[in-house]
Amino acid sequence: MRLALKIPILVIGAGQAGLSSAWHLRDLGLLPGRDFVVLDRSASPGGAWQYRWPSLTLSTVNRIHDLPGLAFSDVVDTTEGAVRAADAVPRYFAAYEAHFGLAVRRPVVATSVAPRGEHFRIETDGFAWSARGIINATGTWERPYIPEYPGRDRFRGRQLHTRDYRTAEAFRGQHVVVVGGGISAIQLLDEISRVTTTTWVTRRPPEFREGQFGEVEGRAAVARVDARVRAGLAPESVVSVTGLPLTPAVLAMRARGALERHPMFDEITATGVRWADGREQRADVILWCTGFRWSLEHLDRLDLREPSGGILMGGRLASRVERVPRLHLVGYGPSASTVGANRAGAAAARELAALLGLI
Numbered sequence: 001m002r003l004a005l006k007i008p009i010l011v012i013g014a015g016q017a018g019l020s021s022a023w024h025l026r027d028l029g030l031l032p033g034r035d036f037v038v039l040d041r042s043a044s045p046g047g048a049w050q051y052r053w054p055s056l057t058l059s060t061v062n063r064i065h066d067l068p069g070l071a072f073s074d075v076v077d078t079t080e081g082a083v084r085a086a087d088a089v090p091r092y093f094a095a096y097e098a099h100f101g102l103a104v105r106r107p108v109v110a111t112s113v114a115p116r117g118e119h120f121r122i123e124t125d126g127f128a129w130s131a132r133g134i135i136n137a138t139g140t141w142e143r144p145y146i147p148e149y150p151g152r153d154r155f156r157g158r159q160l161h162t163r164d165y166r167t168a169e170a171f172r173g174q175h176v177v178v179v180g181g182g183i184s185a186i187q188l189l190d191e192i193s194r195v196t197t198t199t200w201v202t203r204r205p206p207e208f209r210e211g212q213f214g215e216v217e218g219r220a221a222v223a224r225v226d227a228r229v230r231a232g233l234a235p236e237s238v239v240s241v242t243g244l245p246l247t248p249a250v251l252a253m254r255a256r257g258a259l260e261r262h263p264m265f266d267e268i269t270a271t272g273v274r275w276a277d278g279r280e281q282r283a284d285v286i287l288w289c290t291g292f293r294w295s296l297e298h299l300d301r302l303d304l305r306e307p308s309g310g311i312l313m314g315g316r317l318a319s320r321v322e323r324v325p326r327l328h329l330v331g332y333g334p335s336a337s338t339v340g341a342n343r344a345g346a347a348a349a350r351e352l353a354a355l356l357g358l359i
Contacts, residue, residue: 008358013137023102032100133356176199181244199262222334232312
């Protein structure tokens with residue numbers, strides 16, 4: 001039996017949500033390494049950002065909110081819009097970890113969490129851990145989602161997920177079917193349609209919104225997702241709540257005919273896709289921009305799911321799992337954004353530390 005290292009609080013994940021939670025634990029007077037430990041599966045800082053496609057720059061990415069205590073602009077020159085997000089954000093996260101002495105342990109993969117009386121036993125690919133409380137901040141990057149469609153296994157072309165995308169040049173001279181109605185789908189469709197022919201398909205007609213997505217709209221969107229998780233329902237996708245911004249780039253796509261949307265096909269053939277009316281589209285590549293699922297499989301032994309399939313959440317910012325109050329999910333549901341993760345990290349740190357009698 002492997003040695004179980006004991007710690008009051010274990011933070012699993014060192015992306016925006018995990019680092020924010022760690023900072024707030026530290027701000028409450030808890031000491032890294034003694035009162036809490038942060039584990040991260042990646043070999044280097046940066047969370048999922050370090051794996052994003054090269055053309056995603058600071059000028060095209062959704063806003064990156066500062067982590068508490070250290071501004072992004074103090075580490076990265078934000079006036080240089082062409083800076084790759086996959087370089088800039090990891091640089092920021094690395095500086096942040098060092099500045100606050102968070103001593104993240106990596107690479108460590110949490111494989112299973114099980115209750116042990118008043119503690120959890122956390123199995124990893126290294127040591128086992130025993131913790132009284134857990135802040136889980138594992139995000140979604142490790143669980144790309146591709147829906148099952150008839151014929152998917154007989155397609156002779158290439159099938160990729162957003163997670164696999166690197167550069168549009170790889171598709172030059174090929175016909176690419178882009179599947180999905182989210183912001184990433186639009187960004188990749190824009191790039192690919194500049195170098196080759198494309199077909200864009202979505203399950204539902206996309207909803208574009210004009211004007212800025214301001215604080216009022218943001219609060220309304222968060223409130224909608226918050227209400228769902230407090231009822232034990234699965235969170236909605238971000239785009240279903242916020243809609244797609246009608247940016248100059250999107251308007252330019254529309255003007256050059258790249259934004260023609262088709263309904264979802266009914267089956268995949270050996271050489272392309274087919275709709276119910278018999279219409280077919282030859283394709284060399286199907287790019288699934290169909291999102292991700294929450295990376296929570298290591299928590300399966302805790303039996304968190306409600307009959308609805310969601311997780312019943314509570315606490316000030318809906319980060320506390322009601323079935324297991326010593327477990328907080330930060331970056332899940334209403335905190336699945338950089339600013340949301342910061343706020344939920346603060347609430348989770350205080351609520352968990354108080355429950356455990358650490359403050």
